[in-house]
Amino acid sequence: xxxxxxxxxxxxxxxxxxxxxxxxxxxxxxxxxxxxxxxxxxxxxxxxxxxxxxxxxxxxxxxxxxxxxxxxxxxxxxxxxxxxxxxxxxxxxxxxxxxxxxxxxxxxxxxxxxxxxxxxxxxxxxxxxxxxxxxxxxxxxxxxxxxxxxxxxxxxxxxxxxxxxxxxxxxxxxxxxxxxxxxxxxxxxxxxxxxxxxxxxxxxxxxxxxxxxxxxxxxxxxxxxxxxxxxxxxxxxxxxxxxxxxxxxxxxxxxxxxxxxxxxxxxxxxxxxxxxxxxxxxxxxxxxxxxxxxxxxxxxxxxxxxxxxxxxxxxxxxxxxxxxxxxxxxxxxxxxxxxxxxxxxxxxxxxxxxxxxxxxxxxxxxxxxxxxxxxxxxxxxxxxxxxxxxxxxxxxxxxxxxxxxxxxxxxxxxxxxxxxxxxxxxxxxxxxxxxxxxxxxxxxxxxxxxxxxxxxxxxxxxxxxxxxxxxxxxxxxxxxxxxxxxxxxxxxxxxxxxxxxxxxxxxxxxxxxxxxxxxxxxxxxxxxxxxxxxxxxxxxxxxxxxxxxxxxxxxxxxxxxxxxxxxxxxxxxxxxxxxxxxxxxxxxxxxxxxxx
Numbered sequence: 001x002x003x004x005x006x007x008x009x010x011x012x013x014x015x016x017x018x019x020x021x022x023x024x025x026x027x028x029x030x031x032x033x034x035x036x037x038x039x040x041x042x043x044x045x046x047x048x049x050x051x052x053x054x055x056x057x058x059x060x061x062x063x064x065x066x067x068x069x070x071x072x073x074x075x076x077x078x079x080x081x082x083x084x085x086x087x088x089x090x091x092x093x094x095x096x097x098x099x100x101x102x103x104x105x106x107x108x109x110x111x112x113x114x115x116x117x118x119x120x121x122x123x124x125x126x127x128x129x130x131x132x133x134x135x136x137x138x139x140x141x142x143x144x145x146x147x148x149x150x151x152x153x154x155x156x157x158x159x160x161x162x163x164x165x166x167x168x169x170x171x172x173x174x175x176x177x178x179x180x181x182x183x184x185x186x187x188x189x190x191x192x193x194x195x196x197x198x199x200x201x202x203x204x205x206x207x208x209x210x211x212x213x214x215x216x217x218x219x220x221x222x223x224x225x226x227x228x229x230x231x232x233x234x235x236x237x238x239x240x241x242x243x244x245x246x247x248x249x250x251x252x253x254x255x256x257x258x259x260x261x262x263x264x265x266x267x268x269x270x271x272x273x274x275x276x277x278x279x280x281x282x283x284x285x286x287x288x289x290x291x292x293x294x295x296x297x298x299x300x301x302x303x304x305x306x307x308x309x310x311x312x313x314x315x316x317x318x319x320x321x322x323x324x325x326x327x328x329x330x331x332x333x334x335x336x337x338x339x340x341x342x343x344x345x346x347x348x349x350x351x352x353x354x355x356x357x358x359x360x361x362x363x364x365x366x367x368x369x370x371x372x373x374x375x376x377x378x379x380x381x382x383x384x385x386x387x388x389x390x391x392x393x394x395x396x397x398x399x400x401x402x403x404x405x406x407x408x409x410x411x412x413x414x415x416x417x418x419x420x421x422x423x424x425x426x427x428x429x430x431x432x433x434x435x436x437x438x439x440x441x442x443x444x445x446x447x448x449x450x451x452x453x454x455x456x457x458x459x460x461x462x463x464x465x466x467x468x469x470x471x472x473x474x475x476x477x478x479x480x481x482x483x484x485x486x487x488x489x490x491x492x493x494x495x496x497x498x499x500x501x502x503x504x505x506x507x508x509x510x511x512x513x514x515x516x517x518x519x520x521x522x523x524x525x526x527x528x529x530x531x532x533x534x535x536x537x538x539x540x541x542x543x544x545x546x547x548x549x550x551x552x553x554x555x556x557x558x559x560x561x562x563x564x565x566x567x568x569x570x571x572x573x574x575x576x577x578x579x580x581x582x583x584x585x586x587x588x589x590x591x592x593x594x595x596x
Contacts, residue, residue: 007322007329010110011153017106022161024099029165031092033173036303038081041069043296045077054177054297062176099158107154114146114332121335126342127406128367135222140215141335145328148211152325159318163311170311173304177297181283206258211328213251220244258324280305342405344426351424354432354513356417357381358403358544363412365398372398374568376412380560382513385545387555389585390564396548399564400516403546404433434512434543436536438519440499442491447476448483450491451505458509470505470535472498497531504535515540517547552589561585 011018044052051070057063069077118141174182224231224240231240280302287293293301358380365373372395380386388396401407402414405421413420421429442450451463463483467473475498479485491499507515517536533554540547549555556575563571563578563585571583578585 006333007149007152007326008157010114010149010329011106011157013113014106014109017102018157021099021102021106021158024095024102025158025162026165028092028095028099029162029169031088031095032166032307033169033304034088035085035092036170036307037173037300038085039299039303040294040296041077041081043299044294045069045072045296046074046081048295049074050294052294052297054294099162103158104154106157107150110153111146111150114149115142118142118146118332118335121338124340125338126340127401128341129338134215134219137215137219138335139222140211140218141331144214144218145211145331148325148328149332152322156318156321156325159314160322163314163318166311167308167315170304170307174301177301177304178284178287178293181280181287181301202261205327206254206261210251210254210258211331213247213254216247217244217251220247261320274309342408342426345423348423348425349419349428351416351419351421351428351432354382354416354544358514359415359418360402361413361415363402363409363414365395365402365407365409367398367407372567373402373409374566376569378562378569380544380546382544383542384559385540385547385557387558387561388546388548388564389550389552389555389561389588390570391588394564395567396564397518400518400546400548403514403516404430404435432512433514433516434507434510434539435516436500436503436507436518436539440491440496440503442487442494442499442502444486444489446481446484446486447479447502450487450502451483451509453506455509462509463505466505466509467501469508469538470501471531472501472505472535475501501531501535504539508539513543515543515545517545519548519550552585552592563588 040052044050052066054066072080122138171182220240220243224244231237284293284298284301288295288298358378360376360378363373363376364371376399378386388399390396398407402409403421405426408422413422415421416424416429416432443453448460448463451466452458460483464473467476467483476483476485485493487493487502491502494502517540547555547558552575555561558575561571561573561575561578562569563583565584571578571581571585573581579589
C-alpha cells in the first residue's frame with residue numbers, strides 16, 4: 001500500500017480534476033444501479049401486475065416509493081419507464097464520457113510530468129552516474145516504465161474508483177433487498193479476493209523482471225545502432241542477432257508468465273461468482289415459491305449479485321495493472337531520488353573573470369575503490385600551456401575533468417584565483433571553460449546549431465567567423481544546405497577531421513579563458529591533423545590551456561609538461577629539460593620516434 005501511495009504522488013497536482021472525474025464516475029455507477037433496479041417494476045408491475053414484495057425493512061423514503069409503485073397502473077408505469085430509460089442512458093453517456101476524458105487527460109499530464117522530471121533529473125546528475133548506467137536502460141525508464149504508470153493512472157485508477165462505486169452500489173442493493181441472503185453471499189467475497197491478492201504479488205515481481213529485460217533490449221539496440229560500423233567491420237551481425245534473440249526470448253518467457261497469471265484471474269473470479277449465484281438462486285427461488293419474495297425483487301437481487309462479478313473481475317485486473325505500475329514507479333523513483341555526487345553549495349558565488357592562476361593542492365581521487373590520482377600539486381599561470389602526458393590509464397583525463405567539476409576529489413582542493421571551485425556556482429565555473437576531446441560529440445542538428453551550442457543568441461556572422469578560424473567554413477559552404485545542413489547522429493555525415501573542426505569552432509565561439517584539450521588530434525590522419533592542429537593553434541592563443549597528448553611531438557611548445565604515471569606526477573619541466581632527465585618522458589619520446 002505504501003508503494004502504491006507513492007505511485008499516486010504523481011497524481012497529486014491534479015487532485016481537483018481527479019475529484020471531478022470521481023463525481024462523474026459515481027453518477028455513472030449510480031445509473032448502472034438504477035438501470036438494473038428497473039427489473040423490479042418491469043417484472044412485478046408492467047408484465048404481471050403484481051405487488052412488489054421486499055422482505056427487508058426499507059428506509060422510509062424507499063418504502064414510500066415502493067408503495068407508490070405498487071399503486072401505479074401497468075400502463076402508466078410503462079410510460080414512465082420508457083421515458084426514464086432514455087433519460088438514464090443519456091445521462092450515463094454524458095458522465096461516462098466526462099470521466100473517461102478527464103482521467104485520460106490526467107494520465108497524459110502525469111506521463112508528461114514524469115518524463116520531464118526524469119529528463120531534468122538525468123541532466124542534473126553527475127558524470128559518475130552515467131558510467132554505472134547503460135544508455136538503453138535510462139531510455140527504458142523514460143519510455144517503457146512511464147507507459148506502465150500511465151496505464152495505472154488512466155485506466156487503473158478509473159476502474160479502481162468506478163468499479164469500486166459499482167461494488168458499493170450493488171452490495172447496498174443486495175443488503176437493502178434481503179439482508180440475510182446478502183450476508184450468506186458476502187461470505188464468498190474473501191474467496192474471490194484471495195487469488196487476486198496472491199496473483200498480484202507474483203505479477204509485481206514478474207513485472208520488474210520484465211522491465212529489466214526491456215531495459216536490456218533497449219540497451220542492446222542503442223549500443224548496436226550507435227556501433228553499427230564496428231559490428232559490420234568485425235562481421236559480428238550474426239553474433240548480435242543471436243544475442244538479441246536470447247534476450248528477446250527471455251523477455252517473452254517472463255511476459256507469458258505474467259499473462260498466464262493475469263488471464264487465470266478472470267475465469268477464477270467468474271467460477272467463484274457463479275458458485276455464489278447458484279447458491280442464491282437456489283435459496284431465493286424457494287422464497288419466491290413461498291411468496292416471501294416477489295419475482296421482480298428476486299431478479300433484482302440475483303442481478304445485483306451477478307453484477308458484482310464484472311467489477312470484481314475488473315478490480316483483479318486493476319490490481320495486476322497497479323502491481324506492474326508500482327514496480328515501474330520503483331525504477332522511476334530510483335532515478336528521481338538519486339542525488340548528484342557533485343553538488344553546488346548553498347549560496348554559491350559567481351566566479352568572476354579568470355585573472356591569475358589555477359592551483360591543485362594535494363588532490364587525491366579514487367573511483368570504485370581504485371586510486372586514480374595521488375597527491376597532485378600544480379600551479380598553472382594564466383595564459384600558459386600545461387601538457388599532461390603519460391601511459392594510458394594513468395589518470396590524465398580524470399585530472400582535467402576535475403577542473404569543470406565533472407568529478408570532485410576526495411581530498412585536496414582546486415583553486416581558481418585563490419577561490420575553491422566548490423564554493424562557486426557550476427554554471428559560472430563551466431562558463432569559463434572550453435573543451436575539445438578526441439571523441440567529438442555533435443548532435444543531430446544543423447551545423448549552425450552545433451557551433452552555436454551553449455551560445456544560442458549569437459549572430460550568423462559570429463558563427464561563420466568562428467568556422468573560418470577553425471578552418472571549417474570552406475567545407476561547410478560546399479555542403480548542400482551550408483550551415484543549415486543536418487549532420488546526423490553524432491555528426492556521422494561528416495568526416496572525423498570535419499567533426500573536430502566543428503567542435504573547435506564551437507569552443508572558439510564560446511571564447512573561454514580556460515581550455516581543456518584531450519588528445520584532440522589523436523584519431524586523425526596526417527592531413528586532417530595538420531588542418532585541425534592549425535585551427536587549435538588559433539584556439540589556444542591568449543588562453544590558459546591544459547592539453548592531454550599521446551603524440552609527444554605535439555607538445556614541444558608547451559610552457560610546462562607534467563608526466564603522470566600510476567596517478568602521480570613523476571616528472572615536470574619543459575620538453576628539453578625532460579629529455580635531459582633520462583626518465584619516463586624520454587623513454588616514451590624515444591619509443592614514438594622509433595615508430596615513425
